[in-house]
Amino acid sequence: MKEIAVAVAAPVLVEVSPKVNLDVVTEEKAFKIGSVQKAALETKATVANSSPPSEGVTNGEGNTQVHTIRVDTVRMDNLINLVGEMVITRTRLVQIGLDLKTQYSMDNMVNNLNEANVYLGRLMNDLQESVMRLRMVAIGTVFSRFPRLVRDLAKKTGKEIELVLKGEDTELDKTVVEVIGDPLMHLIRNSVDHGIESPAERRAAGKAELGTVTLDAYHEGNHIAIVISDDGDGLPLDKIRNIAVSKGLIGEREELSERDMANLIFLPGFSTAEKVTDISGRGVGMDVVKRSLNNLGGMVDITTRKGKGTTFTIRLPLTLAIIQALLVEVGEEIYAVPLSSVLETLLVNRTDIKTVGGLPMVQLRGNTLPLISLQEKFGLPAPETESNEVFVVVVGFGDKALGLIVDELRGQQEVVIKSLGDFLNNLPGIAGATILGDGKVTLILDIGSLLQDVLVMNKN
Numbered sequence: 001m002k003e004i005a006v007a008v009a010a011p012v013l014v015e016v017s018p019k020v021n022l023d024v025v026t027e028e029k030a031f032k033i034g035s036v037q038k039a040a041l042e043t044k045a046t047v048a049n050s051s052p053p054s055e056g057v058t059n060g061e062g063n064t065q066v067h068t069i070r071v072d073t074v075r076m077d078n079l080i081n082l083v084g085e086m087v088i089t090r091t092r093l094v095q096i097g098l099d100l101k102t103q104y105s106m107d108n109m110v111n112n113l114n115e116a117n118v119y120l121g122r123l124m125n126d127l128q129e130s131v132m133r134l135r136m137v138a139i140g141t142v143f144s145r146f147p148r149l150v151r152d153l154a155k156k157t158g159k160e161i162e163l164v165l166k167g168e169d170t171e172l173d174k175t176v177v178e179v180i181g182d183p184l185m186h187l188i189r190n191s192v193d194h195g196i197e198s199p200a201e202r203r204a205a206g207k208a209e210l211g212t213v214t215l216d217a218y219h220e221g222n223h224i225a226i227v228i229s230d231d232g233d234g235l236p237l238d239k240i241r242n243i244a245v246s247k248g249l250i251g252e253r254e255e256l257s258e259r260d261m262a263n264l265i266f267l268p269g270f271s272t273a274e275k276v277t278d279i280s281g282r283g284v285g286m287d288v289v290k291r292s293l294n295n296l297g298g299m300v301d302i303t304t305r306k307g308k309g310t311t312f313t314i315r316l317p318l319t320l321a322i323i324q325a326l327l328v329e330v331g332e333e334i335y336a337v338p339l340s341s342v343l344e345t346l347l348v349n350r351t352d353i354k355t356v357g358g359l360p361m362v363q364l365r366g367n368t369l370p371l372i373s374l375q376e377k378f379g380l381p382a383p384e385t386e387s388n389e390v391f392v393v394v395v396g397f398g399d400k401a402l403g404l405i406v407d408e409l410r411g412q413q414e415v416v417i418k419s420l421g422d423f424l425n426n427l428p429g430i431a432g433a434t435i436l437g438d439g440k441v442t443l444i445l446d447i448g449s450l451l452q453d454v455l456v457m458n459k460n
Contacts, residue, residue: 071134073174079131080321084416086124087322091413091437093117132319137177139217139226140168145181146188150213153192160210161196163188167217172224173319176296180226180316183289183300187228187312188213190286195232195310205307207231222340223298223397224318229311235304237261243270262302262310266290266452290452297338297431299397299448315397315448323417325434325444327410328393331380334442335406336415336434337393341447343401345409346392353390359454362392362403369394370454371403377429377450383407395447402451417444429453 097113143165154161196211203209216227237258244250244264256264264270268287293300298316317323317340324339346364353360353371360371371392375382392403415434420427431446 076131076134080135083124083128083131083322086120086127087414087416088435088437090117090120090124092439093120095437128322132321135174135319135321136171137174138168139170139172139177139180139224140165142177142181142184143168143215143217146185146215149185149188150192153189157193158198159192159196160199161192162210162212164212164214165216166214170217170219170224172316173321175321176224176316176319179292179296180314183292183314184215184226184228186286186289188215191228191230191232191310194235195230197233201233205233219318220315222318223315226314226316227311228314229309231309234306234308235262235265235302235310237304237306240264259303262304265302266300294446294449294452295426297446297448299400299451301397301400321417323415323444324412325415326393326412327436327442328374328391328404328406329408329410330374330378330406331383333378333380334410334436334440335374336413336442336444337395337404338431338444338447339412341395341397343394343396346394346403347389348392348403349389350386351388360405364394364403369401369403371405372450372454373405374445375405375407395451397448397451400451402447402454404445404450415442415444 093113094117097110097117100113101107101110147163147165150161150163191213196213197205197207199209202211211231213228213230216229218225241250241256241261241264244261244267245252247269249264249267249270250256265286266289270287290300293314293316296316298314300315301313302310303313304310317338325336326339326342326345328335328337348362353362355361356368360373361368362371363369374380391406391409393406393409394401394403396402413436417432418434420430420433429446429450430443431449432444434442434444436442
């Protein structure tokens with residue numbers, strides 16, 4: 001088994017906006033610099049006419065120095081769209097340069113074109129960083145709704161509960177902030193209803209009557225981690241196992257670790273509720289939470305200890321607009337793998353791949369790495385001839401990892417994520433699409449969804 005380096009290609013961007021369709025960008029609709037100037041002027045006018053700032057400091061002359069402004073989200077999204085068009089235009093310049101060099105040997109023209117391309121890249125990166133900062137919102141805007149929720153739930157259940165908030169200043173994309181509220185609320189409701197014990201039960205267990213639920217957020221590389229933990233009794237693993245057996249989700253004699261048993265609650269249709277209440281989800285399963293997080297390109301994990309409590313860890317991408325991606329070739333198709341999820345790339349001999357319970361595996365530094373063939377996953381035609389070695393892209397979040405079997409590595413690019421539209425938005429394993437420099441449409445993989453699928457297959 002050989003570890004290999006990933007070739008770095010010229011940057012390319014991709015943008016994610018639910019209002020943008022793939023047919024927006026064509027050669028006929030080339031990007032015009034005038035549209036950037038117009039958007040900048042409109043944004044400047046909007047800021048000038050906006051309502052007073054929420055924060056500011058007064059200098060010695062009594063003048064208020066503005067530190068925050070209100071920006072129309074529609075115009076902000078338009079700027080992001082323009083960044084995407086600039087990126088696609090730049091990739092076209094790269095492709096033109098390659099064509100000129102290979103077809104006409106115009107070295108001087110190619111050098112000039114490359115210099116212009118480098119300068120355009122600097123401008124584009126500056127604009128991109130500025131626009132992306134505009135989209136970042138503190139997660140405290142979501143956290144602020146939960147103290148009252150916990151107080152009300154504690155009163156209904158007769159429990160004494162304190163909610164501790166940490167990391168409220170942690171920033172992430174506004175699109176994520178707008179969606180993450182409901183999954184967090186569901187997890188907090190479950191912690192209050194099923195996690196924290198009654199005061200009498202806590203006294204009997206030698207605990208303080210006041211239970212604690214902690215909500216924390218922090219940056220972890222190119223992701224954000226949100227942790228919901230409680231100091232309650234922990235999950236009833238024996239009960240969870242019995243329910244899973246009765247529903248046919250696992251075999252009666254199947255051996256599972258405590259962590260695997262805890263993660264069974266995320267399977268579709270699983271619920272430990274004996275009766276529906278208005279506190280912990282009204283009978284809605286935890287699979288809804290997992291599906292919501294998968295739609296954001298994230299995933300959720302759970303750990304629990306009897307008598308000590310339960311911890312849910314959510315990992316999400318910082319932004320859903322522009323990402324670095326590793327392009328891989330499978331058959332005649334090209335896929336984009338978010339680089340923030342790529343741990344390493346390997347060249348593996350086919351004889352080293354073993355099948356366990358229908359799932360291919362390979363040994364990597366003493367650990368078993370589950371594999372998934374993208375050719376089989378997406379129903380692509382099998383190659384006429386197979387080489388003795390395959391490329392494996394190791395991806396993962398936290399301590400979970402998965403190997404993607406691909407034919408070739410095509411290099412790294414910066415990509416702008418495009419929406420697939422309402423009819424194709426829920427394709428399994430697909431997060432969106434992008435347009436490459438040659439005009440071809442490439443699908444972007446949803447690593448969180450693929451990881452969850454393999455974990456479920458592994459349990460079964």
